[in-house]
Amino acid sequence: MKLSVNQIQEYNNENIQTHQKEFDFLAEKLIKKGIDVAGIIEKLENFNVAIPSWALGAGGTRFGRFSYGGEPATLEDKIDDIGILNILTKSAGAISLHIPWDIPNDYNAIKEKASDHNIIFDSVNSNTFQDQLHSKHSYKFGSLCNIHKEIREQAIQHNFEVINIGEKLGSKSLTVWLSDGSNFPGQNNFQTVLNNTAESLKKIYRHMPNSWKLYIEYKPYEPNFYSTVIQDWGTSFMLAQECGERAYTLVDLGHHLPNTNIEQIVATLMNKGKLGGFHFNDSKYGDDDLTVGSVKPYALFLIFNELVYGMNTNKNNPVPAWMIDASHNIKDPLEDLLQSLEAILIAYAQALLIDQKQLEKNQYKNDVAICQEILQDAFRTDVRPLIRQARLNTNGALNPLEAFKIFKIRDYLIKERGLKSKASGL
Numbered sequence: 001m002k003l004s005v006n007q008i009q010e011y012n013n014e015n016i017q018t019h020q021k022e023f024d025f026l027a028e029k030l031i032k033k034g035i036d037v038a039g040i041i042e043k044l045e046n047f048n049v050a051i052p053s054w055a056l057g058a059g060g061t062r063f064g065r066f067s068y069g070g071e072p073a074t075l076e077d078k079i080d081d082i083g084i085l086n087i088l089t090k091s092a093g094a095i096s097l098h099i100p101w102d103i104p105n106d107y108n109a110i111k112e113k114a115s116d117h118n119i120i121f122d123s124v125n126s127n128t129f130q131d132q133l134h135s136k137h138s139y140k141f142g143s144l145c146n147i148h149k150e151i152r153e154q155a156i157q158h159n160f161e162v163i164n165i166g167e168k169l170g171s172k173s174l175t176v177w178l179s180d181g182s183n184f185p186g187q188n189n190f191q192t193v194l195n196n197t198a199e200s201l202k203k204i205y206r207h208m209p210n211s212w213k214l215y216i217e218y219k220p221y222e223p224n225f226y227s228t229v230i231q232d233w234g235t236s237f238m239l240a241q242e243c244g245e246r247a248y249t250l251v252d253l254g255h256h257l258p259n260t261n262i263e264q265i266v267a268t269l270m271n272k273g274k275l276g277g278f279h280f281n282d283s284k285y286g287d288d289d290l291t292v293g294s295v296k297p298y299a300l301f302l303i304f305n306e307l308v309y310g311m312n313t314n315k316n317n318p319v320p321a322w323m324i325d326a327s328h329n330i331k332d333p334l335e336d337l338l339q340s341l342e343a344i345l346i347a348y349a350q351a352l353l354i355d356q357k358q359l360e361k362n363q364y365k366n367d368v369a370i371c372q373e374i375l376q377d378a379f380r381t382d383v384r385p386l387i388r389q390a391r392l393n394t395n396g397a398l399n400p401l402e403a404f405k406i407f408k409i410r411d412y413l414i415k416e417r418g419l420k421s422k423a424s425g426l
């Protein structure tokens with residue numbers, strides 16, 4: 001199914017008056033405060049987040065997965081689904097592929113379909129945390145870190161293949177997340193596995209085209225529960241430094257122990273020009289992969305405050321590659337992704353409202369209360385009219401989730417693909 005711009009315009013026309021009133025009221029208030037409303041809207045219009053190919057099917061845990069009907073069965077279907085997200089929001093113009101879950105069959109057809117939906121191919125993800133069909137060696141005891149050279153070699157070769165696939169599609173970066181680690185004390189020699197990982201990553205880095213970037217993702221635990229080789233930002237940062245200039249750390253919001261100050265990690269990495277990639281999600285306990293902003297919206301806002309500050313201040317840091325890494329088993333994934341995209345834009349817009357000059361002034365005065373007020377005032381502003389205006393300007397839907405429901409998109413997808421279709425990959 002393909003939505004038309006006309007359909008969206010008709011839907012917008014029905015809601016335009018209410019929007020206009022809300023927008024005018026907010027814009028007037030913000031302009032009086034000296035805020036560059038037009039500038040903020042332009043930034044919102046240009047914000048694009050990649051959708052991972054694995055988030056479009058019914059997610060789940062090892063305890064169960066529940067089909068919801070009309071699931072994408074092929075990579076082509078997944079690109080169509082992202083097309084729906086993109087035409088509604090105008091902020092989901094990229095796909096991130098996980099290999100081998102989503103290997104293209106016909107490259108030209110895939111590229112054509114993506115460009116039809118104005119979608120580009122963002123970072124490609126390698127997968128050495130599962131054994132692959134027909135491969136000689138198992139990753140049960142690690143991949144890039146493995147004590148056996150031939151297993152490390154196989155994992156390195158897999159990354160080369162992923163780079164090759166990405167090149168054919170126009171991707172410009174490789175994301176490596178390793179589950180490598182141990183479940184019991186004594187299972188691994190910490191120094192040996194770290195050195196092996198560094199050597200393997202360097203080989204992968206050297207193999208990348210000169211225009212490519214390498215993102216090294218960290219995670220404290222799961223699936224290994226005693227130790228993980230790349231457990232934290234420090235380890236990732238160190239490995240990225242060893243690889244070279246075009247290697248960066250990737251922050252996934254769910255990959256931190258409870259109460260970690262993620263915004264400070266973001267600030268530190270940007271200060272050193274090493275924040276390369278970003279995976280959005282939310283969590284209560286661990287790597288829960290819940291909808292962005294559903295549990296800790298204030299934490300997300302504080303993180304965006306550092307991202308906005310860093311993007312303005314640390315010109316040596318590239319604009320991070322944004323991606324949503326969320327999926328679970330009770331919501332329609334498209335509705336879930338629409339909510340995540342909305343939450344990201346809300347936090348971004350709120351962070352853009354912060355008066356950085358006033359904040360700095362009050363930091364000099366050590367006026368702690370006012371510093372806190374400045375942040376909370378921005379956080380407590382309902383910025384949704386600004387986001388709606390940005391969408392209106394780019395022909396997106398004023399309220400994408402509402403439009404998704406009104407257009408009965410899921411029903412159409414079920415009619416097209418059937419109730420029992422199953423997502424490819426995973």
Ligand code: PSV
Pocket residue numbers: 054125177217219252279287325
């Ligand atoms: C691992 O938990 C992770 O965050 C990595 O980004 C993987 O590629 C992704 O989830 C999918 O399992």
Ligand code: MN
Pocket residue numbers: 177217252279325
């Ligand atoms: Mn991730």
Ligand code: MN
Pocket residue numbers: 252254255287325
């Ligand atoms: Mn994760």
